[in-house]
Amino acid sequence: MYPFFRSLLFRLDAERAHNVGAGAARLVQAVNPGLVEPWFEYGNAALSQTLWGRSFPNPIGLAAGFDKNAKLVRFWEKVGFGFIEVGSVTAKPSKGNARPRAFRLPEDQALINRMGLNNQGAEKVARRLKRRNGIRTMPLGINIAKTPSDAILGEAAIEDFRLSFQKLAPYADYITLNISCPNTEDGKTFEEAxxxxxxxxxxxxxxxxxxxxxxxxxxxxxxxxxxVVYDSSVEEVVSVSLSHGVHGFIATNTSADRDILSTSEAELQRIGNGGLSGAPLFERSTHLVRYIYQRTKGQKPIIGVGGVHSAETAYAKLRAGASLVQIYTALVYEGPSLIKRIKEGLVKLLEQDGYSSVKEVVGRDT
Ligand SMILES: Cc1cc2nc3c(=O)[nH]c(=O)nc-3n(C[C@H](O)[C@H](O)[C@H](O)COP(=O)(O)O)c2cc1C
Structure with a gap:
């Protein structure tokens, strides 16, 4: 059914298509989110894990940016995800960059975006989450970032992050500090040690x-x-994080680099700046997962994200050291039925290689 919707949605600009899809999902959520459940139902004990004391029914999660304002939490619970991450949310509401700011690269199964952290702000999102608090059927991560503004720098930037944490942490099963958004004018200051x-x-x-x-x-x-086998800036981020007792890592955000694309140079020029996501990001982000796993001796759970679009790519992330994976771009190209396909495929791959649980393959290729 999704190919039919996709043919309609892909006639629209990428952001409008996203909003139409999200609008349909909100309608389902308002009427009865359980309506869609039978299409997506699939559970298998081999896929479940407990991490940070939270129980994850399967390792496939929704990546940050898809549901920035946490409007669709009850819908996501019904389409088969094992966890979801909402945000990025910033302390103050933000309109983000001027449109158009999201672009499809179908030849590369990729997207380029420069959304610039558009979101309703921590206060409003916290109020929304408070209303649904207590009805959790799967872990909910909340991703926070600094309000995009040239005027919020230095100590003010830290205070901005603190405010978001204060407002949102009570509703989170984990908090992600997004220190790597490539799409704001003021850059990514917190990747510096x-x-x-x-x-x-x-x-x-x-x-x-x-x-x-x-x-x-x-x-x-x-x-x-x-x-890259050893990158001093990555090493610094990891070692500073470990010295404070950070509980895990997410690798990775979108990439500012554009090589190895089939999309024409002229088209890329037309699109302009933005972070690349989807299939071309797979190798790079998996590489970082492997690096962090080795560096932390597998002691800190890693969420692998970037180019996961099949059971095989999800499996490769797990084998490289990710305990969980997330998807964004492939959801745009494949629709939510992809989640079930990945889960079924993962169980087959586990059986084929003689494993009885997803936990056993994490880090096998390191
Ligand atoms: C349109 C768009 C918006 C995004 N917004 C955010 C965001 O607000 N915060 C964040 O941490 N990552 C954001 N991301 C990055 C994704 O969470 C993910 O790290 C990245 O897209 C790689 O995964 P993928 O290849 O499965 O898309 C965004 C990605 C896209 C495509």
Missing amino acids: ESLDRLLRVIFAERKQVHPTVPVLVKLAPPTSTR
């Missing part, structure tokens, strides 16, 4: 006050090349 150190000190102090057991994850940008 000293500012990350100050940020984490404040966040961990706040955590003690508002939610002492909530896991805190750090989301990184992809390496600039798949050949």
